[in-house]
Amino acid sequence: MDLSSLLADLEALRDEMIRTRRDLHQHPELGFQERRTAGIIAARLSAAGLEVRTGVAHTGVLGVLRGGQPGPGLLLRADMDALPVQEENxxxxxxxxxxxxxxxxxxxxxxxxxxxxxxxxxxxxxLPGTITFAFQPAEEIISGARPMIEQGALDNPPVQATLAFHVTTELPVGQVSARAGAIMASADRFEIVVRGTGGHGAYPHRSVDPILVGSEIVVALQLLVSREVNPIDPAVVTIGMFHAGTAFNIIPPEARLAGTLRTLDQELRARLQQRIGELASGIAASLRAQAEVAFDVGCPPVVNDPAMAALVRRAALAVVGEAGTVEREPQMGADDMALFLEARPGCYFFVGGANPPYVPSGPHHSPQFGVDEASLPIAAEVLLRAAVEHQERGGAKRTG
Ligand SMILES: [Zn+2]
Ligand SMILES: [Zn+2]
Known part of the structure; x- marks a missing residue:
């Protein structure tokens, strides 16, 4: 393909790209409610001549671009949902x-x-091969990727590799990180119901206090992380909810706890899922209570394929140079791009968007979040170069 002509065409779309971003920013939609957003995407893809499927995973859109030359199938994924946050910018x-x-x-x-x-x-x-553009709903609630895959995003047409990016205010504008291996954590929600025996707060010996048992469980879960996990393997167990009781002088019959488990490794994830259950029920039993643990299985870690990460790094070098091509440390946040990457080798890369004090660049999910729009053409060029190289080479090659 003629790269300079591709880049010139991309550059010509720069103003439209910024306008589109601002329009979407003014009209944000929550997960599985992205109807206006999906409508704009579908119209734009149809006008460009792509085959368009709407209503995939409720509000998702798939756009298929069939090239005129033989080649592999590549999927580019973009999530499109917003958050329940009141903007303060x-x-x-x-x-x-x-x-x-x-x-x-x-x-x-x-x-x-x-x-x-x-x-x-x-x-x-x-263009060699076929490129599927997957506009995914409901990333923030880790719910959109799975149904998109189940509804054929990777199979119809067949996809061999995947690419996506996330803009981030953790990196300054002008930096791009495409790191091989695990870069974001698995995320599973779990709930623990502790059943004791309610009674008068003045006569604890006639009750089984689920608040005390639950408290022991909360503390013991941190022992899992500190004593059973290799210190060089990241793991997080956070209890974010602990609900029990109706009055200060009554021992309630039940306590409900809920938390999140994060790891960068599937084997560790499975082991901790099992140990959280064993520990909670064992502690409860030793204190005459019962604990039931239920896991809401979320998504695996985000793991980048080494060859695909190298492909994106080569693209980044061409766009932001040696100084801008960085390796961001792995994060314990999660993203359901993990499911696309689990199914097909790929790379999820970060594009720096922070530029304080000139542009609001508060943390992600905060009312002050913002990105420097100079990050958009950088992301677009890296994505374009990586996609073109992948299609022309017939896949990611372990060179460079
Ligand atoms: Zn987010
Ligand atoms: Zn996000």
Missing amino acids: DLPFRSQTPGVMHACGHDTHVAVALAVAQTLARHRDA
Whole structure:
């Protein structure tokens, strides 16, 4: 393919890409409610000549670009949901929907993926293989990727590799990180119900106090992390909810706890799932109570394929140079891009978007979140270059 002509076409779409991002930013939609967003995406993809499937996983959109040359299948994924956050930034394009905000930057993901799709569509005759653009709903609630995969995103047409990016205010604009291996954590929600015997607060010996038992469980769960996990393997167990009781002088019959388990490793994840159950029920039994543990299995760690990460690093080097091509340390946050990457080798890369004090760059999910729009053309060019190299080489090669 003629790279300089591709890059010129991408550059020509720069203003439209920024306008699209601002429009989406003004009209954010929560997970599985992205109807306006999906409508804009579908219209834009259809106009560019892609085959479009809407209503995938409720509000998701798949756009298929069939190239004129033989080649592999690649999937580019962009998540499109916003968050229940009230925007506090003083921007001309601030959110117009009360209590909803693109506070994670998914508006930029959609705008960038659309620009890349439109650019490649103009060169479809020279494009080897097929590229599927997957606009995924409900990433923030880790719920959109699984049904998209179940509804054929990777199979129809067949996909061999996957790419996606996340803009981040943890890196300054001008930096890109495409690290091999596990870069984000698995995430599982669990609930523990502790059953004791309720009674008068003055006569604890006639009751089994589920609050005390639950407290012992909370403390013991941290012993799992400190005494049973290799200290060089990251693991997090956080209890975020502990509900019990109705009055200060009554021992309640029951306590309900809920928490999250995070790891960077599938084997450790399975072991800790088992040990959380064993520990909770063992402690409860030793204190005459009962504990029931239920896991809501979430998603695996985000693991980048080494060859695909190298492919993206080569693209990043061409765009932001040696100084801008960095290796961000793994994060214990989660992303259901993990499911696409578990199914097909791929790379999820980070694009720096912070530029304080000139641009609001508060933390992700905060009312002050914002990104420098100079990150959009960087993300688009890295994605375009990586996609083109992948299609032309017939896959990711372990070179460079
Ligand atoms: Zn987020
Ligand atoms: Zn996000």
